[in-house]
Amino acid sequence: MTKELAGRVALVAGATRGAGRAMAVELGRAGALVYVTGRTTRERVSEVGRATETIEETAELVTAAGGTGIAVPTDHLEPEQVKALAERIDHAQGRLDVLVNSLWGGDRLIEFDTRLWDLDLAGGLRMLRLGIDSHLITGHYALPLLIRRPGGLVVEITDGTADFNRRYRDNVCFDLAKNAPHRIAFGLAAELREHGGTAVSLTPGFLRSEEMLDHFGVTEETWRDAVAKEPHFAIAESPALIARGVRALAADPDRARWTGQSLSSGQLAKEYGFTDTDGSRPDCFGYFDEVVFGGRDATAADYR
Numbered sequence: 001m002t003k004e005l006a007g008r009v010a011l012v013a014g015a016t017r018g019a020g021r022a023m024a025v026e027l028g029r030a031g032a033l034v035y036v037t038g039r040t041t042r043e044r045v046s047e048v049g050r051a052t053e054t055i056e057e058t059a060e061l062v063t064a065a066g067g068t069g070i071a072v073p074t075d076h077l078e079p080e081q082v083k084a085l086a087e088r089i090d091h092a093q094g095r096l097d098v099l100v101n102s103l104w105g106g107d108r109l110i111e112f113d114t115r116l117w118d119l120d121l122a123g124g125l126r127m128l129r130l131g132i133d134s135h136l137i138t139g140h141y142a143l144p145l146l147i148r149r150p151g152g153l154v155v156e157i158t159d160g161t162a163d164f165n166r167r168y169r170d171n172v173c174f175d176l177a178k179n180a181p182h183r184i185a186f187g188l189a190a191e192l193r194e195h196g197g198t199a200v201s202l203t204p205g206f207l208r209s210e211e212m213l214d215h216f217g218v219t220e221e222t223w224r225d226a227v228a229k230e231p232h233f234a235i236a237e238s239p240a241l242i243a244r245g246v247r248a249l250a251a252d253p254d255r256a257r258w259t260g261q262s263l264s265s266g267q268l269a270k271e272y273g274f275t276d277t278d279g280s281r282p283d284c285f286g287y288f289d290e291v292v293f294g295g296r297d298a299t300a301a302d303y304r
Contacts, residue, residue, distance in 0.1 A: 003030060010027045013099070013103050016058060018211065020100070021061070023239075025058070027067065033067060037085065038073070052210075055072075059071035076138050097149070097152055098154075099154045099155070101135045124171075124172075125173070127174060128173055130177070135156060135184055151198075152196070155199075161262045164285050198256045200249070202264070204265045206282075208237060212236075216233065232300070235300040241265040241266070244265075245272070245274075269281045
């Protein structure tokens, strides 16, 4: 298998499970050395974590896939911890080639269809810390390593493309948290330009994360059983799709053409010619725009 990222150094911040884990493993499969961070370890489970997924396991999966995985327990809302992480990477590697900001953890705090004046204020503000502050703190300490050599890549992970998120996301704090990565990537594109760097925001579609599979009581092998309960789940994609998108971006010598843009896993699958694990190319946002919101007479099957 091609090791097109051999010799590259990556940091996937928020790699305990879901898309973060999949992206770290796929970068390892391409030969990269990958630092993986998160708050759930074999010794301690965070308030949003589960003992079944740890950063140590993610690092082992990266190594098993053909790369080198290094787990570093980190709370990305604690500047001193992130500073120590950057210093560790600097001391061992002297540079950083790829930064994937996949930090979140705010799902349990979302109160959909609740007005700002009725929200749990502490929960709403915590969501903003998790979805915005963590990204800015990480960039502050990691980017000095990334700009040491031209060609660095920053990927800000979010939920929904910039176009899709023009629709209100039914909770003002959630709306802000999921739009912010688009503006962070847009701003970083301008700041990295003189250093030959690229910054993008990237979203999966309807993600079949471990948490979502558990919610529907299915597994990755039986996920289609959940369609009877939630018809839109028919457009769902595995974490592998966005992971393959990040790998393609990191390996693309012409990736600067994307800088500052909002991208989706389905868009990159079409552009670079890869598929999900079942051989399909689900176009989640096309499906929602044209069928769910636009009233087109079609089904999810027409968008896979």
